[in-house]
Amino acid sequence: MSSSTLWRHPEFAAGARETRDVALGIGAWGLVAGVAMSKAGLGAAIAIAMSLCVFAGSAQLAALPLMVQGAPLWVIWATAFCVNLRFVIFSAGWRPYLRSLPRAQRLFVAYFTVDFTYIAFMRRFPQPGDVRAQLAYLAGNIVVSWIAWQAMTILGVVLADVIPERWGLGFAGTLALLGITASLLVDCATWTAAAVAACAAFAAFALPFHLNIVVAIAAAMAVGVLIDQFAPPRRAAAASEDAA
Amino acid sequence: MTRGFFVIPDREVPIPGWLREALRYAPLAALVAVIVPEIAMSDGHLVGTWKDARLYAAAAGVLVFVTTRSLLGTILAGTAVLLALRLGLNW
Numbered sequence: 001m002s003s004s005t006l007w008r009h010p011e012f013a014a015g016a017r018e019t020r021d022v023a024l025g026i027g028a029w030g031l032v033a034g035v036a037m038s039k040a041g042l043g044a045a046i047a048i049a050m051s052l053c054v055f056a057g058s059a060q061l062a063a064l065p066l067m068v069q070g071a072p073l074w075v076i077w078a079t080a081f082c083v084n085l086r087f088v089i090f091s092a093g094w095r096p097y098l099r100s101l102p103r104a105q106r107l108f109v110a111y112f113t114v115d116f117t118y119i120a121f122m123r124r125f126p127q128p129g130d131v132r133a134q135l136a137y138l139a140g141n142i143v144v145s146w147i148a149w150q151a152m153t154i155l156g157v158v159l160a161d162v163i164p165e166r167w168g169l170g171f172a173g174t175l176a177l178l179g180i181t182a183s184l185l186v187d188c189a190t191w192t193a194a195a196v197a198a199c200a201a202f203a204a205f206a207l208p209f210h211l212n213i214v215v216a217i218a219a220a221m222a223v224g225v226l227i228d229q230f231a232p233p234r235r236a237a238a239a240s241e242d243a244a
Numbered sequence: 245m246t247r248g249f250f251v252i253p254d255r256e257v258p259i260p261g262w263l264r265e266a267l268r269y270a271p272l273a274a275l276v277a278v279i280v281p282e283i284a285m286s287d288g289h290l291v292g293t294w295k296d297a298r299l300y301a302a303a304a305g306v307l308v309f310v311t312t313r314s315l316l317g318t319i320l321a322g323t324a325v326l327l328a329l330r331l332g333l334n335w
Binding site: 029032062065066079082084171172174175176177178179180181182183184185189190193194196197198200201202205212213216217219220221222223224225228 | 265279318
């Protein structure tokens with residue numbers, strides 16, 4: 001990607017400007033992630049490295065308690081993967097836009113594209129078109145959100161050392177995940193799936209290796225599919241989506 | 245990984261319909277399974293007391309989210325309740 005010319009493209013400024021408006025939210029989220037990582041007992045260097053490598057707020061926050069309690073790597077992986085499954089859906093959406101790029105560049109873009117990038121991009125370019133303009137817009141968007149996130153995460157890591165453990169600031173990470181969870185509870189099926197997941201996570205808590213999380217995911221998915229089978233209106237909606 | 249999932253292969257990948265339906269519930273389930281023990285369990289047991297600041301912080305967070313749909317507000321309200329109960333009442 002010849003970045004020197006992307007900088008000058010008018011779409012770069014457009015992408016940067018639109019992202020600036022949500023940078024406060026991105027930054028606050030990064031601050032929470034930074035504090036949570038530090039409070040979880042990762043050293044400052046590791047916490048910052050994790051943030052730079054992973055760049056995935058919710059998956060990072062969900063993985064933290066598991067890392068602290070010494071869950072096996074594959075369970076941490078599976079959990080982070082499931083939390084970030086929405087990006088699998090998004091990546092299917094990215095495909096038509098990025099198809100003309102080589103694979104290395106596609107992956108490079110994929111690392112940087114977070115929720116807001118996707119939403120803003122799809123709003124600006126409803127149809128795949130001028131690749132240069134799209135890349136320039138993406139670059140502007142990404143530069144601002146990446147810097148806002150990383151700077152605030154590092155600030156959070158540093159601040160966390162100063163704030164006493166008792167204040168329970170690490171809990172802010174759980175609260176953030178709680179908010180995301182609440183946003184996913186949109187209908188009867190999702191409520192039921194969530195209740196099943198909660199019960200399964202409790203009931204199977206005694207299992208070793210945090211397998212209770214895997215059990216909860218499997219149970220909730222099974223119940224969700226069952227509800228969809230027995231709820232005709234939902235199914236019709238899903239089927240029309242498939243057709244489109 | 246997840247963000248790149250469908251841009252990795254060069255050719256189109258078909259997804260069966262039932263799997264796509266099931267995947268709708270996976271993120272929700274993973275989140276619930278992670279946060280429920282964080283909020284309501286300690287040392288592997290359901291908390292036995294109502295004097296646990298985390299319960300009220302979570303309730304405040306949900307309340308704020310339901311009324312304002314603001315993630316930032318959720319975090320701030322929950323943290324405020326947690327701090328007040330921890331420092332004020334020593335819960």
